[in-house]
């Protein structure tokens with residue numbers, strides 16, 4: 364099965380196209396190779412490859428910048444997704460798209476179901492929600508997977524940021540009023556592979572919206588506590604930094620974030636039978652690799668190479 368992946372330079376896209384899976388031939392394209400804001404570029408690639416399935420891992424993910432760059436965020440997260448879905452419809456190629464927990468405002472006290480009404484607090488969430496709706500309107504073979512707090516060893520996510528801070532700071536303030544499911548990219552990729560396998564077996568999928576994220580749900584402070592304790596256990600720290608739980612108001616950001624964006628994964632669990640989504644072993648594994656990479660002199664206090 365030939366699978367075209369848009370956004371293969373990002374955390375998820377890169378992880379997916381590096382999966383060695385029998386029966387799947389990946390055709391990954393970075394933004395430079397296929398810009399989804401260009402209908403022609405997508406059309407050319409699809410015409411050339413004739414994929415059996417298209418997965419969109421590309422997105423404008425700079426949540427704070429999106430507040431001042433509405434056009435850029437909209438062109439990728441809404442217009443680009445519309446292009447992909449339109450072309451998927453023209454060629455009758457099933458389309459898997461990734462979306463976000465930030466479509467919700469966070470005022471619900473329990474975890475969010477697929478049937479809950481989205482109401483994004485920030486522009487990134489608005490543009491992603493518009494992309495979801497455009498894809499579902501354009502074509503009837505679209506599966507959207509909403510996820511949250513995606514992390515990997517690739518720089519630029521909450522895990523790698525806090526890892527660096529843990530190695531360099533004695534005192535850390537971390538917000539405790541944002542709660543969700545941290546999602547290791549490795550587990551997210553493997554869920555997508557399970558969906559592909561189901562598609563191969565059945566030649567179809569129950570299309571529509573699904574939620575997938577890591578569990579247990581934690582606030583950012585609890586996530587950092589887990590991370591720092593494991594760093595200490597692995598000898599990456601001489602002592603735990605002093606951790607202070609604070610409100611988000613201490614770190615004002617251009618984009619507001621939901622207090623609760625925990626996603627209920629029951630629908631996907633019912634589809635796949637079981638769901639592998641404990642993020643804690645994945646944090647431990649990533650830290651074990653990082654601890655191994657750090658030389659002893661770096662552990663003495665020079666961490667610039669991280």
Ligand SMILES: NC(=O)c1ccc[n+]([C@@H]2O[C@H](COP(=O)([O-])OP(=O)(O)OC[C@H]3O[C@@H](n4cnc5c(N)ncnc54)[C@H](OP(=O)(O)O)[C@@H]3O)[C@@H](O)[C@H]2O)c1
Pocket residue numbers: 369370371372373374375376393394395397398399400419420421422423424439443461462463464491509510511512513514520
């Ligand atoms: N990261 C999270 O915490 C998180 C949380 C919830 C949902 N999600 C969703 O999960 C999906 C994967 O996220 P990720 O963490 O893998 O994001 P990522 O690492 O930021 O990767 C996104 C990729 O999209 C590419 N891209 C941007 N504009 C593009 C365009 N016009 N055409 C083609 N490619 C373009 C980027 O390329 P450049 O770097 O060259 O711009 C980047 O390689 C996204 O849909 C995101 O919205 C992520």
